[in-house]
Amino acid sequence: MAAPGETIVSRSRLGRAGWVTFGCGAVGLGALGIVVPGLPTTGFFVLAAWAFSRSSPRLEQWVLDRPGVGPLVRDYRAGLGMPRRAKVVAITMLVVSCGLSAALGVDRPAVRLAIVTLGAVGVAWILWRVPTRETVLARRRPPS
Template sequence: MLQNLIKYTLFTVACCATLLGLLGVILPLLPATPFFILALFGFSKSSPRFQQWLLNLPAVGDDLKHWQAHKKINKQRKPIIYLSIVISFLISILLLIGQLFLQLMLVVIMLILLLFIKKLPES
């Protein structure tokens, strides 16, 4: 039962990450790469069929296959990823003026995400 709960939770997280990643492809301020990597991880543990679907997406499939094989991000894309993360989080933080807890939470999430991207090996 616990395994099913974990599987469904990972599937749900992967679906949400996929939606955010797809939005990130359309919206220039939302970073798509970390969401697609998270989705790939979630689907790899919960649904091989959706994992294959994600790997075959025209816009991101090749990058995800490269990530899956080498666990590396393209060196030229890292600055763009950093910039889009910072801009999108700063806009969100500014929209939440007066809600200090939410602003601090977003700052912490942004820093964790930036650290995660920084630690990823480059190709």
């Protein structure tokens, strides 16, 4: 078993190829999320860095060095979560995109309900499972 923070690279070529493929797919979805409202960006890059950590330290470092998402991925890995502003933007985009999709994109009530439910799950996850960076840092600060 690896020490905390240590990268475990797959020993098999097929395993590494699978992780690289998975990571590249996550990078593609993350890049798509930059231009498609409601599609998360950072989450896919976190997933890509995780997959690359099992296959290619060079590609993992490439993700961590990206100017826009690299610091966010590093913060997430360090247990800092998301900046408050990013959480507000993410929740707003989820509510707007799911609301518009449910209201204007489909005719079937079951599909509308599914869209609204999945959007609500996403909002709940961000609110209660993803730490807020500023709150984590305040807790870590020694009392004065």
